[in-house]
Amino acid sequence: MRTSLVAAATTLALIFPPVAAAQETSPPPVTAENAETVEEQDDDGQPTSREDAPDTDNCPWLQAPSSARTTSEVVTPGDPTPTPLPIPDVPAGGPLMDNCGVIAPEGFQVPENQTASAWMVFDVDSGEILATKDPHGRYRPASIIKVLLGLIAIEELNPQARVTGTWDAANIEGSRVGVGEGGDYTVDELLHGLLLASGNDAAYLLAQELGGDEATLEIINERAREIGTQSTVAATYSGLDAPGMSTSAYDMALIYQHAWQNPRFAEIVDTEYIDFPGWGDNDGFQVWNDNGLFLNDPDGIGGKTGYTDDANHTFVGALNRDGRRLGAVILDTTVDKASPWVQARELIDASLDTLPGAGVGQLGELEEEQPTATELPPTEPAPSPTPEEADSATLDIVRVALPITVIVLLLLAALTWTFRQRR
Incomplete structure (x- = not known):
């Protein structure tokens, strides 16, 4: 039985200067990302409070996410304003995915604690979509987008290669695992810092190993397209909000289904904690997995957490219920009624009664179109010759x-x- 040690995962996150992160026994600060209730959050990190899940029946976010509440997406003077991705004529996942409200089999009950704008429950192995809400609505992913950087780093970098911490990494914006300037790290340690503790400092160092910020963004966006996404643009590889950032519940389900098939990725996100090296005169410390579903449910499968002021809470996780692996993606939710991992668990459990083959769609499937140009014209019989001919x-x-x-x-x-x- 795993114990709930989520707080330790962020002992080092959001602390400046980074020296304080090395104190293993120091209690972690309560942040918007690790808070279990809305009352625990600081005023400057509190998401929009809501009693009910937003109504998305009329597809309000089909083209782009809602307007930002902060200045995170203000376009720098001289830079072009990003153009949203075109809306596909054929939404992926099957004909029912054209709807924007709750799409579920008869008898499915949406849990009362649900406050997310969009979500999806799917079979990790078969890709069957069991239930969903606003599957192709466009929202901000926050840190769950780190999955793409993690996959590329796993595939392209030597896990034992040594990386030196820099001042830029140690003082990066947002959550940090606790990289120190001059510290010595392996790629594997940075991957754990990226995926267990959502370290933007680890993300920065890995991106530099892959060729720098611009090259890394190009690579991960290309990978998203290769996987088959229709609404995903990674404007940052860390998940920090920036102009043009978007994803959907369908896209995230597709990406994580792909990621969980990578043995190394699956092994990392299923790790409870690792010993992370210190730097200078600072001792090493433990880095814990911040995914509550993995830590608190014996059937938990590791995924990723996320939060920004404009994205609100986002979450991906999975459960192995009696050999059936079901995953959940949650976008734009709050902690007014339940933490994101609890919302995910309740959605998965509500889907257990849906037998295999009785779902509402399929990851990677496009709605069938009527053949047009591929049809061959009918063959006309040759005319009979005249007597003279x-x-x-x-x-x-x-x-x-x-x-x-x-x-x-x-x-x-x-x-x-x-x-x-x-x-």
């Missing part, structure tokens, strides 16, 4: 065949005469 054709055959016949007979006669002379 038939006589002419017969005469042409005779003109060609008669000389050939004469030549063949003369050759046979010559061969016969030669054979008799030799005898």
Whole structure:
């Protein structure tokens, strides 16, 4: 049975200067990302409070996320304003995914504690969508987008390669795992810091190893397109809000289904804690997984947490209920009634009665279109020849065949005469 040690995961996060992060026994600060109730949060980190899940039946966020409440997405003077991705003519996931409200089998009951704008429950192994709300609505992902950076780093970097901490990394904006300037880290340690504790400092160092910020963004956006996303733009690789950032519940389900098939990714997010190195005169410390569903439920499968002022809470996690692995994605939720991981668990448990094959869609599936250009035109029968054309054709055959016949007979006669002379 795992114990709830989520608070330790952020002992080092959001602390400046980073020296304080090395104190393993220091109680963690309560932040918007690790708070279990809205009352625990500081005023400057409190999300929009809500009693009920927003009504999305009329598809309000089909083209782009709602307006930012902060200045995080103000375009820098001289930079172009990002253009939202086009709305696909055919929404992925099947014909029901064209709707924007709750899409679920008959008898499915949405849990009362649900306050998310969008969510999806899916079978991790088969990709079957069991239930969802606003699957293609566009929202901000926050730190759950770190999955893309994690996958690329796993595939491209040597896990034992050494990386030196920098001042820029140690003083990065947002949550930090506790990298120190001059500290010595392996890529594998940074990956754990990225995925267990949502460290933007670890993200920065990994991105530099991959070629820098711009190159990394290009790589992860290309990977998102290869996986089959329709609404995802990573404007930052860490999940911090920036102009143009967007994703959807469908896209995140598709990405995490893909990620969980990578054995190394699955192993990292299923880690409770690691010993993280110190730097300078600072001792090492433990870094804990901040995913409450993984830590608090014996069937938990590691995923990722996220929070920004404009994204609100986001969450991805999964449960293995009697051999059936079901995942949940939650976007734009609050902690007014329940923490994101509790909301995810309740949605998954509400989906257990849906038997395999009785879901509402399929990850990676496009609605079938009627064939058009691929159809071949019908073959028309050749016209019958007229009597004059038939006589002419017969005469042409005779003109060609008669000389050939004469030549063949003369050759046979010559061969016969030669054979008799030799005898």
